[in-house]
Amino acid sequence: MSTDVKKSWLASRLPCPAKEAGSCAPTLERGAPYAATLPALITGAVLFLLASGLVLAVYYNPAHGFDSIQFIARNVNSGWLIQGFHTTGVTMLFAAVYWLLFRDIYTGAYRAPGELVWLLRVKLFALLLLVGWLGYTLSDGAVSYWSLTNATTAATALGGVAGVIGRWFFGGPNGAGTLARLEVFHAVLALAALGTLGASRCAARALARQTKPQHPVSCHPYYTSQTFAAFAVFALIFAVLMFFAPHYGLNPLNRAASDSLIVPAVLSPPWYLSPVSAVASVFSTAAGSIFGAIVMLAVLAALPWLDRSSPNSKRGLFYRLLTGLLLLDVIGLGWSVSDPACTISGSLTVVFTIWYFFHFLVLTPLVTALEAK
Amino acid sequence: MAGTSEHAVGHGGDSRRDFLKILTVATGVVGAGAVIWPFIDALGPDADGTAAAHLIVDVAGIPENTAITVTWNGLPIYIRKLTAQQIADTQAVVTSTLVDPADFASRVKPGYDSFVVVVGLNTGSPCALEGNAPADPRGPFDGWLSPCDGSVYDPLGRVRGGPATKNLAIPRFKFINDAQIQFG
Structure with a gap:
């Protein structure tokens, strides 16, 4: 009896929405694919990165960024492991986000009434790119130093509103206090990404509730066990990468300390930033590079309106082939900036960039309109 | 099939399922502990601090x-x-x-x-x-x-x-x- 009283005391003061909505009620459609657990995996990855990032932030010293990371790896108990969690966690997070976006493009999930979910996912992607780049600059390595210096130089040189925002963001040229403020932006924008992720999952859940399931099943244990199995595979891949390829997709030259007098031979960014970096590198001016990166994300966000097919119609074979080509194109974009020793990689970047925009701005409206007939 | 029913009679219908459940949960707990431990360990004093x-x-x-x-x-x-x-x-x-x-x-x-x-x-x-x-x-x-x-x-x-x-x-x-x- 006392527990009943206690329960009602607590329940009356702290109502649990999940309990009231009846999360165990059979309201979900049976047979969702394993890829539908991607948002849950992304949430897990973001929370994992927040936890490891908090531990790193305790020891990180922006005045001596590179040295403090060496300190974390060598002196802090299990510091090498926490640092590996953070580095490899980013790789897993971006792999899941890229996969989610490609899956949405492939299946056409972005079409009405899914536009809001899609927009929030693109916003999440944009925020994660920014947070990822900020974290990369915090490594204070030989390569990331020049990425940051080029960005701050561009920001001080830009005119108009972009210049004002850039100077506010970086606080002038790359100097003593730059990494300290970027550490704060890294953490704050990571929380903003978590919020955006929550919003996108809320919107996706509201969308799922609109259709009445043919074979209804309850969330638990039907989908909790599926998520658990997906999570186990995700964690296994993470562990293999972390222990056997801890620097996967990262520029090895960035393992040296930053030096304001030495520009490394290869200035390639981490793999997850390289497609955007490639599009930005096509433009010769700073303003052009920023414009390129923004337009690259903008066409992604505009996809629901570029697609001329009716909602719920099947994707045609040609469109699916083109999506496969787009995947190769984005991989090619990333590869073309990671290997500057290849003499034609510069022109390949231009070709891949043109194809990227050609795909979204010309082929997508054309093919979806043709296949809708 | 005969073996299955004998098994069910001998040890209760859910014995195999129970075993797998306990095994899964135990492995999960060990895994979660192994992941959480570095976070706790990292926030403690390092060798310099202890010395x-x-x-x-x-x-x-x-x-x-x-x-x-x-x-x-x-x-x-x-x-x-x-x-x-x-x-x-x-x-x-x-x-x-x-x-x-x-x-x-x-x-x-x-x-x-x-x-x-x-x-x-x-x-x-x-x-x-x-x-x-x-x-x-x-x-x-x-x-x-x-x-x-x-x-x-x-x-x-x-x-x-x-x-x-x-x-x-x-x-x-x-x-x-x-x-x-x-x-x-």
């Missing part, structure tokens, strides 16, 4: 009638070697006449009567005490003198005069051998 918290000081080289200063936990620690005369004088004091009564045995470690280890901060208005070197001003009891408020301490660090009313604090330490003491 600093358990500072070892060589006291064999301290000359008689002299104190050395070491820093431990951010505090100035005075380690003083007493002369036979100082030991005899401080043992002769009637404890009940003191401002903050403390006998000789409570100010030194048993078996190491000649070493006094105290926090060298005046207990009145906090400031570092003078009197470590024989040539320093030490006050009438040949101990320490506060340059800030004039409080006077004897060689055991007991307050003998001035605004201060408490004896000098004794840090946590032990003799690990005749030549070395360890703090913490």
Whole structure:
């Protein structure tokens, strides 16, 4: 009896929405694919990165960024492991986000009434790119130093509103206090990404509730066990990468300390930033590079309106082939900036960039309109 | 099939499922523990911090009638070697006449009567005490003198005069051998 009283005391003061909505009620459609657990995996990855990032932030010293990371790896108990969690966690997070976006493009999930979910996912992607780049600059390595210096130089040189925002963001040229403020932006924008992720999952859940399931099943244990199995595979891949390829997709030259007098031979960014970096590198001016990166994300966000097919119609074979080509194109974009020793990689970047925009701005409206007939 | 039904009769219908469930949960708990442990471990003190918290000081080289200063936990620690005369004088004091009564045995470690280890901060208005070197001003009891408020301490660090009313604090330490003491 006392527990009943206690329960009602607590329940009356702290109502649990999940309990009231009846999360165990059979309201979900049976047979969702394993890829539908991607948002849950992304949430897990973001929370994992927040936890490891908090531990790193305790020891990180922006005045001596590179040295403090060496300190974390060598002196802090299990510091090498926490640092590996953070580095490899980013790789897993971006792999899941890229996969989610490609899956949405492939299946056409972005079409009405899914536009809001899609927009929030693109916003999440944009925020994660920014947070990822900020974290990369915090490594204070030989390569990331020049990425940051080029960005701050561009920001001080830009005119108009972009210049004002850039100077506010970086606080002038790359100097003593730059990494300290970027550490704060890294953490704050990571929380903003978590919020955006929550919003996108809320919107996706509201969308799922609109259709009445043919074979209804309850969330638990039907989908909790599926998520658990997906999570186990995700964690296994993470562990293999972390222990056997801890620097996967990262520029090895960035393992040296930053030096304001030495520009490394290869200035390639981490793999997850390289497609955007490639599009930005096509433009010769700073303003052009920023414009390129923004337009690259903008066409992604505009996809629901570029697609001329009716909602719920099947994707045609040609469109699916083109999506496969787009995947190769984005991989090619990333590869073309990671290997500057290849003499034609510069022109390949231009070709891949043109194809990227050609795909979204010309082929997508054309093919979806043709296949809708 | 026969084996399955026999199994079900023999051990209850859910025995196989229960076993797998326990196995899965146990593996999951071990895995979660293995992931969480580095987070807890990383926030603890590192080897440098642990070593600093358990500072070892060589006291064999301290000359008689002299104190050395070491820093431990951010505090100035005075380690003083007493002369036979100082030991005899401080043992002769009637404890009940003191401002903050403390006998000789409570100010030194048993078996190491000649070493006094105290926090060298005046207990009145906090400031570092003078009197470590024989040539320093030490006050009438040949101990320490506060340059800030004039409080006077004897060689055991007991307050003998001035605004201060408490004896000098004794840090946590032990003799690990005749030549070395360890703090913490």
